Amino acid sequence: MKVIVEKPTDEKLKQLDVSSWGIWECEPSTFEWHYDDRETCYLLEGKVTVKTKDQEIHLEKGDLGIFSKDLDCTWIVHEKVKKHYRFG
Numbered sequence: 001m002k003v004i005v006e007k008p009t010d011e012k013l014k015q016l017d018v019s020s021w022g023i024w025e026c027e028p029s030t031f032e033w034h035y036d037d038r039e040t041c042y043l044l045e046g047k048v049t050v051k052t053k054d055q056e057i058h059l060e061k062g063d064l065g066i067f068s069k070d071l072d073c074t075w076i077v078h079e080k081v082k083k084h085y086r087f088g
Contacts, residue, residue: 003050003057003073004066008042012064018042021084028077035071037087040064046081050074 008016021042043063050057050065051074059065067073 002068003052003055003071005057005059006064007062008064013042016040018084021086023082024085025080025082026075026077027080030074030076033073033075035067035069035073038069039067039085039087041067041083041085044082044084045079046083047078048081049076049078051076 013019023044024041026046041064043059043061043065045061047058047060050059050067052071057065
């Protein structure tokens with residue numbers, strides 16, 4: 001299971017229609033998470049580290065993250081996160 005992180009262009013954000021996705025916020029914390037479905041998210045603010053069995057990924061404002069279905073991981077939220085997200 002993988003996590004992919006990229007810095008999307010404005011064109012890609014428009015193409016994905018990111019502004020229509022749901023919004024999720026989280027204060028600094030650490031928690032375990034399991035993805036029942038694939039998630040794509042775009043960080044509006046904050047900094048996080050996501051640890052999986054095989055990876056340690058860092059995301060911050062402006063990053064687009066893609067999380068595989070059935071992924072188990074630990075989220076370490078360093079700075080309050082606000083993100084757009086969608087499943088599927």
